[in-house]
Amino acid sequence: MNPILIIMGVITLLILVLQWIMPKVVEPTVPFGVRVPPDRLQDPAVRKAKKTYARGLFFVFLICVAAWSALWRFGLRGTTLEMVALMLPLMPLFLDFALYYTIHRALLRTKRDERWMDGYRQVITVDTHGATRRKAVSWKWSLPTVVLLLAGFAAGILRYPQIPHVFPVHFNVRGVANGFATKSFMSVFTLSFLGLGLFILMIVLQRATLQTSGNLDPADPVGSAQRITLRMKRLFHASWLLIAFVNASLFLGELSMWGVISKAPSTMMLTTMLPIVAGIIVLIFMLGSFTRKASDGVAQGSESARVVRRDDDANWVLGAFYFNREDPRWLVEKRFGVGFTANFAHPLSWVLLGGVVVVVVVSILLVPHVKKG
Amino acid sequence: MFLSLELESETPLYMQIRDQIIEGLACGELQDGESLPSTRQLAMDFGINFHTVNKAYDMLRQEGILRLNRKTGAIVSLTHADPSFALAWTARLRVLLAEAHVKGMSSGIIDHAIRGIMASFQSQKEGEQ
Structure with a gap:
């Protein structure tokens, strides 16, 4: 059996698990991207939306299983199979979005027709001491990444004299080299630079996200401020862990390029793909623990309060893309998901998006071996 | 806050x-x-x-x-009220009190409201300290 097919199957399954727990992870007062007042959380329409999502996701799972077994049965070979298999994780992403958007639209319509927001004062509440929240984030979690980056550069420098003039940079699934590069400082350290780039990107993003404090629940400002702090902390820890795993994967890829470790097919797959899968497992684990914490907070407070967070549904195009010209932030917390998304009304978002596209295109053109080490 | x-x-x-x-x-x-x-x-x-x-x-x-x-x-950085502030403030207070007067609120109720608000400033200030 083809190892790429197995790994892509596992990744697809992990994505589905993440999508499954997503409604429990997101802000409870924003089910499926629709801001609802607290007394509507148990509304039949909200319950129905949850049920529809779970059912729909099960169908998505069946479709993915069918696609995967079709690939397995028809025994595609070589690059065709690799290409098709790499597309597999995209399936749950697209299907889940379609599902989400359908439910989002329906819930939005119910909310409007039944006038859910009537009788509520809608406010935006902030803490003038938000700076303390910024201090709560520790940089300790970036340490594994720093160590791996330094190890990569150190190993490269030590190994440099032994690397042949032409060295392999791409291996097929069997571990046979099928791409080569001429030895130069840049070609030897490509993966290290990629890791360094990721590290810098993560720091920039973390700094930017710390500037944006989530809006507090006006009915329970103290409690919601604590929950936001906790959420930020967990999010940063999880993303640093993930970056560390990606860097571990890059490091192992480098070692096989430089001939430090063996290139047998089984070791190849293990050394390069396992850290990534492990990273996703860690993420799921972190999300799971923060689901429980998040739901702890909702039950108390905010009942019977007639003051609610402002209805900002209109700022979310398709329920997923933030567009607000008045808002000076270029990063905001995601509506349905974990992490941050860009404010597409902010010019900086487009500059950065362009930057990311350039980086992706350049790395596809220059380092075709990254995916497979 | x-x-x-x-x-x-x-x-x-x-x-x-x-x-x-x-x-x-x-x-x-x-x-x-x-x-x-x-x-x-x-x-x-x-x-x-x-x-x-x-x-x-x-x-x-x-x-x-x-x-x-x-x-x-x-x-x-608080600076104390100068005479011009007192004048402007009195003018605004006049409008506020006129509103209450026109709506038929008695001076007793107005007085009570003012004392209540001032007391809340005082007590909350003590509570904070």
């Missing part, structure tokens, strides 16, 4: 910010010498235009409540 903005309210946003900072000071939630977030930061927290926060801070600066500094940001 917490600040809340109501976007749909008839009171302009900068006025809401200014009013709450003054109330916060009266209640002791905010102290003389304490620093407030920078214009930029507060605008980002609210997700509103920088100019709105700037307008509120500038108003507070003119009123002798905030000191704005490029480096240190906004710091509460």
Whole structure:
């Protein structure tokens, strides 16, 4: 059996698990991207939306299983199979979005027709001491990444004299080299630079996200401020862990390029793909623990309060893309998901998006071996 | 302290910010010498235009409540009322009391309300300390 097919199957399954727990992870007062007042959380329409999502996701799972077994049965070979298999994780992403958007639209319509927001004062509440929240984030979690980056550069420098003039940079699934590069400082350290780039990107993003404090629940400002702090902390820890795993994967890829470790097919797959899968497992684990914490907070407070967070549904195009010209932030917390998304009304978002596209295109053109080490 | 903005309210946003900072000071939630977030930061927290926060801070600066500094940001720095303030304040109070009078509120009720509010400033201030 083809190892790429197995790994892509596992990744697809992990994505589905993440999508499954997503409604429990997101802000409870924003089910499926629709801001609802607290007394509507148990509304039949909200319950129905949850049920529809779970059912729909099960169908998505069946479709993915069918696609995967079709690939397995028809025994595609070589690059065709690799290409098709790499597309597999995209399936749950697209299907889940379609599902989400359908439910989002329906819930939005119910909310409007039944006038859910009537009788509520809608406010935006902030803490003038938000700076303390910024201090709560520790940089300790970036340490594994720093160590791996330094190890990569150190190993490269030590190994440099032994690397042949032409060295392999791409291996097929069997571990046979099928791409080569001429030895130069840049070609030897490509993966290290990629890791360094990721590290810098993560720091920039973390700094930017710390500037944006989530809006507090006006009915329970103290409690919601604590929950936001906790959420930020967990999010940063999880993303640093993930970056560390990606860097571990890059490091192992480098070692096989430089001939430090063996290139047998089984070791190849293990050394390069396992850290990534492990990273996703860690993420799921972190999300799971923060689901429980998040739901702890909702039950108390905010009942019977007639003051609610402002209805900002209109700022979310398709329920997923933030567009607000008045808002000076270029990063905001995601509506349905974990992490941050860009404010597409902010010019900086487009500059950065362009930057990311350039980086992706350049790395596809220059380092075709990254995916497979 | 917490600040809340109501976007749909008839009171302009900068006025809401200014009013709450003054109330916060009266209640002791905010102290003389304490620093407030920078214009930029507060605008980002609210997700509103920088100019709105700037307008509120500038108003507070003119009123002798905030000191704005490029480096240190906004710091509460109270100056005592001068005669011109007392005059302007009395004029505003006159309008407020006229409203109550026209609506038939008795001076007893007005008096009670004023004492109640002043007492709440006092007690909350003690509570904070």
